[in-house]
Amino acid sequence: MIPPTFEYLRPESLDEAVRMLPDAGEDAKVLAGGQSLMPLLRLRLAYPDALVDLDRVAELREIRDDGDAIVIGATATHHQVVRDPLVREHAPLVAAATATVADPAVRHRGTFGGSLAHADPAGDLPAVALALDVVMLARSASGGDREIPAREFFVDWMTTALEPDELLTGVRIRKPGPGWGFHYEKFHRTAQAWAIVGVACAVRRVQGAVEDVRIGLTNMGSVPLRASAVEERLGGGTLSDSALREASEHAAEGTEPPADLHGSADYRRHLARVLTRRALTAATTR
Amino acid sequence: MPRIRVEVDGETYEDDVEPRLLLVHYLRERLGKVGTPVGCDTTNCGACTVLLDGLSVKSCSVLAVQADGLPVTTVEGLSLDGTGDHPLQQAFHRAHALQCGYCTPGMIMASLDLLRDNPDPSEQEVREGLEGNLCRCTGYQNIVRAVRSAATEMRGREVTS
Numbered sequence: 192m193i194p195p196t197f198e199y200l201r202p203e204s205l206d207e208a209v210r211m212l213p214d215a216g217e218d219a220k221v222l223a224g225g226q227s228l229m230p231l232l233r234l235r236l237a238y239p240d241a242l243v244d245l246d247r248v249a250e251l252r253e254i255r256d257d258g259d260a261i262v263i264g265a266t267a268t269h270h271q272v273v274r275d276p277l278v279r280e281h282a283p284l285v286a287a288a289t290a291t292v293a294d295p296a297v298r299h300r301g302t303f304g305g306s307l308a309h310a311d312p313a314g315d316l317p318a319v320a321l322a323l324d325v326v327m328l329a330r331s332a333s334g335g336d337r338e339i340p341a342r343e344f345f346v347d348w349m350t351t352a353l354e355p356d357e358l359l360t361g362v363r364i365r366k367p368g369p370g371w372g373f374h375y376e377k378f379h380r381t382a383q384a385w386a387i388v389g390v391a392c393a394v395r396r397v398q399g400a401v402e403d404v405r406i407g408l409t410n411m412g413s414v415p416l417r418a419s420a421v422e423e424r425l426g427g428g429t430l431s432d433s434a435l436r437e438a439s440e441h442a443a444e445g446t447e448p449p450a451d452l453h454g455s456a457d458y459r460r461h462l463a464r465v466l467t468r469r470a471l472t473a474a475t476t477r
Numbered sequence: 478m479p480r481i482r483v484e485v486d487g488e489t490y491e492d493d494v495e496p497r498l499l500l501v502h503y504l505r506e507r508l509g510k511v512g513t514p515v516g517c518d519t520t521n522c523g524a525c526t527v528l529l530d531g532l533s534v535k536s537c538s539v540l541a542v543q544a545d546g547l548p549v550t551t552v553e554g555l556s557l558d559g560t561g562d563h564p565l566q567q568a569f570h571r572a573h574a575l576q577c578g579y580c581t582p583g584m585i586m587a588s589l590d591l592l593r594d595n596p597d598p599s600e601q602e603v604r605e606g607l608e609g610n611l612c613r614c615t616g617y618q619n620i621v622r623a624v625r626s627a628a629t630e631m632r633g634r635e636v637t638s
Contacts, residue, residue, distance in 0.1 A: 192518055199496030199542060229538040230520045246543055294609025296523060299532040382608035
């Protein structure tokens, strides 16, 4: 179908974008890569008054070294992220999960920040953001710069902590020290389909003991979730096969997975347990 | 209405467009480039794949205004040098890589993007490169054969576009 009518605004700089956003009204949408928004418009599931297109804001595309962290600009495309040497070295989980997003043509347009701000619980990158405990960088004309930890960012179904006049400008990801292992395990029906369930995990081991572990779950509720019960069981212990297996059995605790034609809620709980075990195994055997 | 300037298949066009006009509708309805079909409403099928600034995109998921100032290549622009069909087009023909043909323009444009990046893809790499393009007739076997056959041909000829 043809999208509904909207006012089209195309700022050329971040400053201009931030100034435009409040004037564009509460029902304005920010257009990044458009790979989720454009289908929504075409299916007439969204009727924004205005689109603020970030395509020409070059400074938002940058991926840069920030000392003990890297910062991925909000509109860096998936294509760019997967190939970026900084991301590959310091955020391998982001590179690996991004490579599984949709298909090559969608990755050419779709953006890292767009996926996070869209906050689809079936999207791969929100769970990764939780597992890496990233910091969202936001800016508005009224409030200036603000930092939002990932665990406070996803508020409700497709709703984030961003204010209507606030723009996600980038994401800061700490460089991991030694001992970290990562893995994203995704289960989907066809190559380009959404994850039925996905599990992102980051594990740090020191002399065999689990020093730190964070697990993000894709599509196990209205927001991406942490598998806290698994994390608590593994923290401090040694990673034997049986400990890992036992802990993974708790992956679905506290989740409220959706039921749809791809699977029942029970099936998703089962997948969460199995995929968590696989993800932890892969993250700790490299 | 915004005015855009786009180079499509080597020719420059200037047009006033409604912001909501999709690139695929601009190509088909304003420029008559009906070689690029619309297959779905959900960015799944890939039939409308074109190259935008050298990279494959689904032209149903890009606004015409977003193509402003950028080159676009459609399947109709593949044999501009007058030497006949592009090696990919010949290979699809030769290998029976189509039945109804609806997905073919998108398959060929996605393949072109893949071969630019990886001139000698394995069978698995072809399948991954084309995962955004759906075909309901062939079962993909002959499409994969065609792409690998074209790749061999193109490496021999050093055809890059």
